[in-house]
Amino acid sequence: MAIVSARADSAAKQTYFTFGVMVVALAIAPFVVYPVFLMKALCLALFACAFNLLIGYVGLLSFGHAMFFGTSAYGAAYAAKEWGASPGLAILFGTLIAAVLGAATGALAIRRQGIYFAMITLGFAQMIYFICVQVPWTGGENGLQGVPRGKLLWVFDLQSTTTLYFVVVAIFLFGFLTIYRTIHSPFGEVLRAIREHEPRMISLGYNVDRYKWLAFVLSAALAGLAGSTKAIVFQLASLTDVHWTTSGEVVLMTLLGGLGRVWGPVVGAVILITLENYLGPLGGWYTVIQGVIFIVCVLLFRQGIVGEIERLTKRRTAAPVA
Amino acid sequence: MHDPFSIPPQALLSQLLIGLINGSFYALLSLGLSVIFGLLNVVNFAHGAFYTAGAFVAYLLLEHTGIGYWPALVMAPLVVGALGVLIERTMLRRLQGLDPLYGLLFTFGLALVIQGLLRIEYGSSGLPYQIPEALEGGRDLHFMFLPNYRAWVILFSVSICLGTWYVIERTKLGSYLRAGAENPALVQAFGVNVPLMTTLTYGFGVGLAAIAGVLAAPIYRVSPMMGADQLIVVFAVVVIGGMGSIMGSIVSGFALGVIEAITKVIYPNASDTVVFVLMAIILLVKPAGLFGKVQ
Numbered sequence: 001m002a003i004v005s006a007r008a009d010s011a012a013k014q015t016y017f018t019f020g021v022m023v024v025a026l027a028i029a030p031f032v033v034y035p036v037f038l039m040k041a042l043c044l045a046l047f048a049c050a051f052n053l054l055i056g057y058v059g060l061l062s063f064g065h066a067m068f069f070g071t072s073a074y075g076a077a078y079a080a081k082e083w084g085a086s087p088g089l090a091i092l093f094g095t096l097i098a099a100v101l102g103a104a105t106g107a108l109a110i111r112r113q114g115i116y117f118a119m120i121t122l123g124f125a126q127m128i129y130f131i132c133v134q135v136p137w138t139g140g141e142n143g144l145q146g147v148p149r150g151k152l153l154w155v156f157d158l159q160s161t162t163t164l165y166f167v168v169v170a171i172f173l174f175g176f177l178t179i180y181r182t183i184h185s186p187f188g189e190v191l192r193a194i195r196e197h198e199p200r201m202i203s204l205g206y207n208v209d210r211y212k213w214l215a216f217v218l219s220a221a222l223a224g225l226a227g228s229t230k231a232i233v234f235q236l237a238s239l240t241d242v243h244w245t246t247s248g249e250v251v252l253m254t255l256l257g258g259l260g261r262v263w264g265p266v267v268g269a270v271i272l273i274t275l276e277n278y279l280g281p282l283g284g285w286y287t288v289i290q291g292v293i294f295i296v297c298v299l300l301f302r303q304g305i306v307g308e309i310e311r312l313t314k315r316r317t318a319a320p321v322a
Numbered sequence: 323m324h325d326p327f328s329i330p331p332q333a334l335l336s337q338l339l340i341g342l343i344n345g346s347f348y349a350l351l352s353l354g355l356s357v358i359f360g361l362l363n364v365v366n367f368a369h370g371a372f373y374t375a376g377a378f379v380a381y382l383l384l385e386h387t388g389i390g391y392w393p394a395l396v397m398a399p400l401v402v403g404a405l406g407v408l409i410e411r412t413m414l415r416r417l418q419g420l421d422p423l424y425g426l427l428f429t430f431g432l433a434l435v436i437q438g439l440l441r442i443e444y445g446s447s448g449l450p451y452q453i454p455e456a457l458e459g460g461r462d463l464h465f466m467f468l469p470n471y472r473a474w475v476i477l478f479s480v481s482i483c484l485g486t487w488y489v490i491e492r493t494k495l496g497s498y499l500r501a502g503a504e505n506p507a508l509v510q511a512f513g514v515n516v517p518l519m520t521t522l523t524y525g526f527g528v529g530l531a532a533i534a535g536v537l538a539a540p541i542y543r544v545s546p547m548m549g550a551d552q553l554i555v556v557f558a559v560v561v562i563g564g565m566g567s568i569m570g571s572i573v574s575g576f577a578l579g580v581i582e583a584i585t586k587v588i589y590p591n592a593s594d595t596v597v598f599v600l601m602a603i604i605l606l607v608k609p610a611g612l613f614g615k616v617q
Contacts, residue, residue, distance in 0.1 A: 108602050108605045108606065111605050112605070112609055114423065115423065115426055119365065119558070120601065123597075126551075126555075127595045127598035134591055244550075251430075255427060284438045287434050287438030288435050288438035288439055289438075290431075291433070291434030291438060293431070294430060294431025295413070299416060299428070302424065
């Protein structure tokens with residue numbers, strides 16, 4: 001027991017240390033790197049973390065997370081632009097839309113497992129995409145452009161890029177810590193147990209569907225938080241945000257960084273956004289490279305980058321004992 | 323919304339025809355998905371890309387070598403099937419025994435590579451492909467005009483579907499396949515080369531997608547993304563029908579094509595979403611799918 005708790009202790013210490021490094025890096029970064037790029041990376045990292053909560057800790061692969069990201073972006077953009085809502089309210093509204101959508105689609109999707117779950121979520125996301133194409137208030141092909149940034153809580157003027165950047169950092173850290181706390185709570189333990197052995201959890205008397213559904217709604221809401229923040233930052237909500245390619249990208253980020261690792265999606269998102277920054281203009285080639293990364297990850301390192309690093313460092317520390 | 327009884331029967335019939343055409347493609351694609359899933363336990367996310375590849379092989383044969391539609395209808399599935407065999411042997415095989423989600427992620431990556439390469443080479447606007455001479459024109463059935471090519475697509479895909487069903491459900495080879503899906507280790511112990519059978523099954527499944535691609539080439543334009551959106555609808559069809567039964571996937575493919583078409587007449591705005599709405603209803607009422615078994 002003592003060894004276990006000591007190991008858990010050192011793991012927790014390591015996590016706090018990494019978290020500290022990340023906060024410091026985020027504080028220095030805008031003076032070194034283009035802040036708009038950083039904000040995009042943060043929004044997508046939060047999106048990927050929300051997705052990872054499902055695949056990594058409940059074992060549910062959602063291939064339709066763009067529906068939460070996209071509809072919340074539309075929701076926040078519409079509230080800010082048409083109703084003149086302040087950015088804080090707009091983001092809350094967007095998040096709420098994603099949570100409600102997650103509650104509805106989640107209740108249906110969790111009725112099937114594994115690959116069927118992936119196909120069902122993809123199907124729902126495609127339905128939402130078609131709805132977004134048709135309804136008048138999404139602005140069709142143009143999307144909602146020129147969304148005002150406004151003032152957060154009457155004090156913080158988001159026109160200033162630096163202020164906006166630190167607001168985005170705060171939102172990201174809030175989402176990240178929410179997920180971290182969820183994973184490391186009794187609720188998170190139950191989720192992981194369901195992933196490992198669902199029939200046993202059912203026989204132990206847990207209402208498995210309820211746990212899955214709650215995790216799904218939480219994941220949807222946090223994806224929505226990322227989507228609405230993105231809409232305010234880029235002052236834009238468009239059909240790309242709801243398209244299945246966005247769902248694919250978030251899967252790729254998480255896979256590349258490491259499924260079920262706290263830092264995996266963050267690392268994956270940063271790498272992929274950097275790649276997109278340089279290779280995005282190449283169009284087709286970027287798609288091919290994304291596909292190749294998928295294939296290489298699945299065939300050669302299924303633990304992702306963070307998982308591989310963990311394996312290497314573990315081997316180094318374990319070696320003297322052996 | 324239109325009153326269903328005020329619609330001219332001609333409009334309804336021509337939409338029904340389009341519905342049957344789409345249904346043919348859904349049926350061919352979901353049939354291939356079911357066959358592959360049965361033996362490999364992989365949901366082939368690259369199925370749409372292989373369908374696209376089939377259409378492109380037909381297009382390239384015509385452009386560069388002057389080989390026309392009829393030979394292409396045989397050659398395209400062979401070429402694409404060979405590509406599938408190669409991929410199964412070199413890569414997909416390594417994922418056996420892992421969580422099936424990895425197979426899904428792998429084939430999704432594969433689809434991105436195929437679609438991306440085609441887009442780099444041929445742009446995304448779409449290329450025209452001529453209807454073969456023998457099937458040009460159409461006939462007047464008095465109550466409606468029936469283009470020959472469309473009639474051919476429906477007849478041909480129905481016969482391919484029924485042929486596949488017959489082979490799998492009624493022949494010795496089919497019994498090996500079904501047994502292999504049930505318990506590969508036992509079938510292997512009886513001296514059947516299960517790995518070879520698996521490889522050929524994957525080749526056959528993607529070959530079916532390529533046939534659908536060639537059939538679709540003269541109807542839609544040949545474009546890199548033609549399969550991607552189609553595939554998502556086919557997934558919904560598979561969820562509705564359940565992947566357990568071959569006949570189930572054929573019937574639900576055609577049925578949903580027709581339902582989509584009827585929706586287009588009655589309430590055009592919902593025609594893109596009706597399949598997904600039906601999927602939601604089926605999940606509420608019969609989560610295992612119409613023809614599926616509960617796992």
